[in-house]
Amino acid sequence: RKILVLNGPNLNLLGTREPGQYGHSTLADVEAACTAHGQRLGHEVECFQSNWEGALIDKIHEYGRLFREGKVLGVVFNPGALTHTSIALHDAIKGVEPLPVIECHISNVHAREAFRHHSWVSPVAGGIVVGFGTDGYLLAIDGLVRKYGATAR
Ligand code: DQA
DSSP states (O other): OEEEEEEOTTGGGTTTSOHHHHOSOOHHHHHHHHHHHHHHTTOOEEEEEOSOHHHHHHHHHHHHHHHHTTOEEEEEEEOGGGGGTOHHHHHHHHHTTTSOEEEEESSOGGGSOGGGSOOSSGGGOSEEEESSTTHHHHHHHHHHHHHHTTSOO
16 A cells, blocks of 8 residues: 655755754655655655645545545655644644544754644644654654554555
8 A cells, every 4th residue: 555755845945954953865865765665665655745735735635535445554744834833734634534644753843942842733643753854754654554554444
């Protein structure tokens, strides 16, 4: 079954954006590593990034449909700053339950500004990975497979 690695706003700038916070790997590096890691675990990986909230919502809806058809294991999602603002993303994930969504943040958001401490996505996430740098995406894939991989759906 397929895994979606979904990235929100500004994550296309990975590699050059605040490298002290987010490291030197580019989004293409991260997506290639996720694809290889998923394949090692026997899962096809699709990667999608958008700076637009609605495009992320459309993608979550698409994966909700594919999940119901039994074609999808789940989603690893770094919503970027929309984490802290978007009730629409919360509702989108809630709306396609039980599609598993693992929330992933490169930085330890809890060690940063107070406005990064609240997440609208966490209450509807199957698990959360924070603070492991871009390795976190691979840890999130591991977590998704370990938590949901054995179930038929
Ligand atoms: C982030 C943390 C968010 O607070 C920030 O707005 C991002 C990246 C992370 O991966 O650490 O864009 O989600």
